[in-house]
Structure formats: structure tokens, C-alpha cells
Amino acid sequence: MARTYTRPVVLEDAVTHYCPGCGHGIAHRLIAEAIDELGIAERTIGMAPVGCAVIAYDYFNIDMSEAPHGRTPAVATGIKRARPDCVVFSYQGDGDLAAIGTAEIIHAANRGENICVFFVNNAVYGMTGGQMAPTTPVAAKTTTSPYGRNPENEGFPIKVAELLANFDRVAYSTRVALSSPRNVRAAARAVKRAFLTQIERRGFSIVEMLSPCPTYWHMAPENALKHIDESFIKVFPLGVYKDWDK
Amino acid sequence: MPERILMTGNEAMAEGAIRAGCRYYYGYPITPQNEVPEYMSRRMREVGGVFIQSESELAAINMVMGSAAAGMRAMTSSSSPGISLKMEGISYMAGMELPAVIANVQRGGPGLGDIGASQADYWQATRGGGHGDYHLIVLAPASVQEMADLATLAFDLADRYRTPVMILADAQIGQMMEPLVWKVYKRPADLPPKDWALTGAKGRPKRIIRSFFLHPGQLEKHNLRLQEKFALIRQKEVRFEEISVEDADLVIVAYGSAARAAKGLVERGVDAGKVGLLRPITLWPFPQERIRRLAGMGKDFLVVEMSAGQMADDVRLAVEGKARVGLYNRIGGAVVTIEEMAGKADRMLSASQGV
């Protein structure tokens, strides 16, 4: 009997530390599947962020580096400039990319560094216990916005995919959701397209993935996914905001 | 470029790095070292290297981290406030054991300070500067020639020990012009191979560059190994220059710009006794053993520096209570003068008590 789906080769045998139903697991799997499909494992270098995915290097069988919080796009720049034939990807959460790392992501995008950025947006700081994130929606309660996010004090959530699409040397900027089979399949296509954008040397690509955090949204995994489809998506519309082909 | 040439210290340092094979420079403008990124922006293109004017000093050290992780000789430079910004990245690189060169052309502080020469980043440099138990190798040039020579040495030391190295200069040394002679660079044959670098895991197991060790006992083990490395560096890499120290009653200890003034005093001499100069070239590892020996011979010390007395601490530690340690200093971007130094030396030599 032939197999139609097997565990991605480049995913390590390790059981991940992520919570049941965590979007990181889906995102890791999609990236691993794309690396397998494109046959690039031997020349891919990945970055682990600071956040729940801080030990992502234990889950992919490729060269990987740590980076200080938010600095992944700068470290990825240093790696890609030194090894232009390698496929370099940055993997970041919402604190890493949209809070402490805002300067680094904007300037890597502006320079059009030929890297892929996978941005896992779950609107909360998971690693540190559920604090507010730059992408937390208005009125959402977190441990540092106990009365609900108030735009007058905290500003509105930041829309990264739209923001980065404004830069001329961003070749591909899209937002997907890890919330249903249809949406995850679209996310898989986006991840592959991002890698191809780099391989074909077209410039900077970013895939923003709306992702569930069942633990800090205080929802069962299936309800967290419903929450993305029914509520979160209205704040962060899905779509392709920049494409080198259009 | 001719073999003997007149250059500014900053440009000499940049060219010294290029000659050592540095092909990745990331930096941000800040006075008094703007000549370094400007020189690199022209020169890197000529040698097929990479120059990025980064969005901040913070981004620059992280770009260095990336290129170093990928196995390349990479460098950044800045001045005091910008060096503070780099401390996070430097601590990470010490923990990740990445070789790189960071140059600090010191200016007055704290905060924005001024743009004059200062030596008030000594503690920051010699105590690692960032968080955690680590040291930087710190090299202190005192001439344009040394800016070139120590820049080259910095890369060799960084690669040999897999650790970041700091060049601690100041506004005077960076900006002055002096003749220097270019030597042909020869990479040491016994540098360890970079078999840890990220190059894409083709035909080999994957590699991870990290400083994070969460399992119980892992981080302690890692730190003990780092400490062994630093102990080895202390043993093997101390460098200093001595002038008229053997006969001296009073040994001036000074580095960088302050040492240039002190040399002038030693040449001139003082009335009340014999003065010599011990000029540390490595501030870390500090020449504490040599100072201990000189203290044992009955000599006293006068530390001359452009800070509130940062290196004086290390000299006091080194003499182990066996000698008087005086301090002549200027702070806040002011420079030391031979006249004031002479006065202090005279008073120390004449007095029976330390100041």
C-alpha cells in the first residue's frame, strides 16, 4: 500500500512542548512539509525566536540559530548575506516581531532581504503567561489588560501583513489562518510560495498566520479555532497584500 | 595602498580588519567613529564584502551575530552610547561562543555625554558589559599603528577562542593621523576549524547555535566550560608594554590616549624620583601578575586615566595591599595633561602616604 501522508521527514522525532491544539504545531508541520517537498533541508537555516517556540531548533532537523528577542530579522540578514545560497527563514511570534522587534522587521523588509519570515500571530504572550500583545484585539482581556484592551491607553492592534506590504522590496506579504482544513491548506500553499520567493531570489516574504492559543484564550482547541474564524479574522482579514506576480 | 602611509586611527582600524579577512561590517553612524562605517562602505565593495548601515547599533550587533554564526569574520563599531545598545547581543555571542570584533571609540558619558575622548567605558568593557558570567578580550590601542595591528590581532584571538573581542579606543586615537606601516597579514596556521558554523546541514548532522540551556545542570556545565576558556586566555594572552620600569620608584599605569601623555612624562622625568610606565595592551586579561611582581619589588603606582578611577580598581586588586596606588584622572571628556600628571607624581614620590 502506498502512503499518502506521512510525518514530515525534516520534523524531528521529538514530542513538542507546545500545548494541545497550539498553532505552533501546525505552523511547524507546514514549514517542515514545504522543506521536504522542495528538497531544501540540506541548505536551509532556520531561526528560533524568543517565545513559546524558543526551542524550535529541537524540532527541525536543519541548521538553526537562536536570536535575542525581536532580533531574528537582523540575525537572519547576517546569515543570508554570508550564505546567500542557503534558504534562511525567521520564525517569530507577535511579541518578537511586532513589539520588541519592530525596527528589525521593518528594516529587513525595507532592504528587501531575501529571507522568509513566518509570523505566528496568536494575539497574546504565551511564554510569559498570557500578557497583552501588540496584536491583541480591542476589548480582549489579558493579564496586563485585565479590563480589556483600551485603544486610548494601549492603541489598536497592529496589522503586520498590511504594514509590510507597503515596502517596495517586499515581494510577498500574506495573512493566513490556521483555523480549518481549508485555511490550513491555504496556509500550506503560502508557506511554499514564500520559500519559492526566496529560492527564485525575488526578495522578502512574510506569511502572517493567525494561530490559536487555547491556553491563554481560555478555550478548548476547537473553540479557539472557531474564535479565529468568527472573530479574530474580522480584525485581521486574510488575503495576499503583496505579490511579486501581480 | 603604499606600505607606509598617513591615516586616521579609525580608518587604520577598518583597514586592519579588512586585511585580516573581515568581509562583513555592520554599523551605525555615531561620533567619533563615523569614519569606520564610511571607510567600510567604500572598501567592502572593493574587496567583495558586505556593508550594511543598519537601522541601529542594536541591529548591527545582531547582524554580526548572524554572519559570525555562518562562519565569517564580522565586525561592528560604535562609541559609548551605541556600545551600551550592543550589550544584549554581546552577551548572547559570548554564550553562543561566536567570534567577532566590536570596536568602541569611547566618548564622554554617561548618557549622550559629549564627543571628546574618554576612558569611562573601562568597567563596561572589562567586566563583559552585558549580563551573565563572561569576559571580552579587550585590546587597547595607543597609536594609529596599533589601531591597525590590534584590529588584525582581534580577529585571530576571536577565532582562536570562539569569543567576541573588543577594541577599546577613544576619540583622540580614532581621530588622530599618524604614519603607519602595513605588514603582510598571515593567518595563524593553528586556528581551530569552524566546524560549528551554520552552512546548511548537507552530509552532516545539524548544528545549533544557542546560549539557552534549560535542563537542570546544563547551563552550569556550559558556564564552567566558558570559565575554563577565560582561564586559558588569562594565562596566554596578556600583553603590555613597559618603559623604564625596572629602575622606577613610581610606575605609571595608563592605556590608550592617557598612556601617550604618560610616555611624555617618563621621557621628561620628574624631580622627586624615577618614573616608569606600564601600558596594558590587553585590559582583559589584565597584566595583574606583572603588577603584583612590581609591587613586591617595592614600587608604587600612579594610575592615569580619563575616568573616575575604573582601572585604578584593577591595579589596587593586583598589588594585594603591598603598594600605594595613586590616581590622577580627568573625567567627562576632559583629557589628562603632562603638567598635572607631573605634579601628582612628584607629590606621591615626596609624600609618605598614598593619596
Added chain:
Amino acid sequence: MPRIIIDDKYCKGCRLCVVFCPKGAIAMSPRLSARGVNPAEVVNEDACSACLNCVVMCPDAAIEILADEPEKVKR
């Protein structure tokens, strides 16, 4: 007829495969796995159409699908 293989080692009991299986081929088991959760298990393999929804949603890549004629199945 496709075969569904669920590995207890990876399954964290998140239920997404059960929720998204259109054929009811998978359910949560009443037993406890070594991880201390109720893992997903195959309850009606005949019903499986190899739609691959379960593997698409599984955050832990705990599920593998074996199909008779793979070229007819799209992901």
C-alpha cells in the same frame, strides 16, 4: 480503503482530528495514553475517504494515512 495510523506518542488529545473528520472515522478514546490524556483513536476505518483533513489539522503530526491509490488523492 485507506488506513489511519495515530501515534499515541505524539497525540495530546486536542480533538481537532475528531472535529474535522467528515466521516466520523476517529473519536477520542476513553483510555488514557502514557501521556495521561485521552488520545484520538480510529473507530470506523471503513468510513475514511482519505480526505486528509485530520492530518492537515493535527498540530503534532501524530496521524499518518495510507491509501490504496495515492495518485487519486489530493491534499
